[in-house]
Amino acid sequence: MASLDNTGWSVPGLLVALLLVFELGVLRICGLEVTTGKVSRVEAMNGSTVLLPCNYSSCIGIYNLYFSWHYNDNGTMIKLCDGVVPSEGVEPKVKVEHKRVEFVGSSKSRDISILLWNITFEDDGEYTCFAKNPKEKGRNHSTIFTLRVVDEMTVIDNTLTVIIVSVLAGVIGLVIIVMIIKALVVQFLLKDDEKNKECLVNASGNDNTENGLTGAKADNKGTPKA
Known part of the structure; x- marks a missing residue:
């Protein structure tokens, strides 16, 4: 005798129903x-x-x-x-x-x-x-x-599309030009800054050398002769 679950379905009947649902789902x-x-x-x-x-x-x-x-x-x-x-x-x-x-x-x-x-x-x-x-x-x-x-194919007006593409191309081109100019300006400023630093270093070295020579002369003059 086939066993029944709480819903009253027999186990074989439940399996057949599940297989049928699965098959219908796969087919769908x-x-x-x-x-x-x-x-x-x-x-x-x-x-x-x-x-x-x-x-x-x-x-x-x-x-x-x-x-x-x-x-x-x-x-x-x-x-x-x-x-x-x-x-x-x-x-x-x-x-x-x-x-x-x-x-x-x-x-x-x-x-x-x-x-x-x-x-x-x-x-x-x-x-x-x-x-x-x-x-x-x-x-x-x-x-x-x-x-x-x-009788004849419908002609599609692409004027608006052409205008939009042209404007976008112009904007992109302008952005690229601005970026190139910015890069050149930054590079120029960096080179100018490096030159200024080199000048300051050279100037500082010259000042120290001149100060040292002057001090030595002063010391020589201040030494009494025997």
């Missing part, structure tokens, strides 16, 4: 995650080619990782491509379902990015990168990348 912390990196939004010109980035990660590892890209067309999700990564380091089998889409990812870098060629204004919108890992009991994750298609 180290489980599958997909990301577009530091940039989740890009602005591109009509007719250009744009990269839609996506990377996956999992400290638990993957097995038959399924991934897909979808475009949100006013609420209707249109599949662009999908594929399966059999295991770590094995290149995926990809099925592309859009004539202007090219898969450029690699399992070696855990990359499932795609290229969208010759974009038009109809391509403007949100793109979802989705992944599912059977090794983590079907855990899945997704991320959204936003594409804005424009």
Whole structure:
């Protein structure tokens, strides 16, 4: 008969519960995650080619990782491509379902990015990168990348930045000049002080010598002749 603790839990039941909590915690912390990196939004010109980035990660590892890209067309999700990564380091089998889409990812870098060629204004919108890992009991994750298609790129006015950088450079240059002048003045004063000390020492030695000779002459004159 299984023993019970004060809460009424059996020891095996408590161990199973602890293991379940631990497993869920590990999956939450180290489980599958997909990301577009530091940039989740890009602005591109009509007719250009744009990269839609996506990377996956999992400290638990993957097995038959399924991934897909979808475009949100006013609420209707249109599949662009999908594929399966059999295991770590094995290149995926990809099925592309859009004539202007090219898969450029690699399992070696855990990359499932795609290229969208010759974009038009109809391509403007949100793109979802989705992944599912059977090794983590079907855990899945997704991320959204936003594409804005424009006639011309937005010109960023850097006038204020240039002014600030110029002022800072001027202030730093002025500080450096002041420090150099200060160092030169201090060096000049030290040399002048050393010269003054040498003059004082020489003058003091000359005075002592002259005083000694005068005293000797005085002593000679004061000695009576026999």
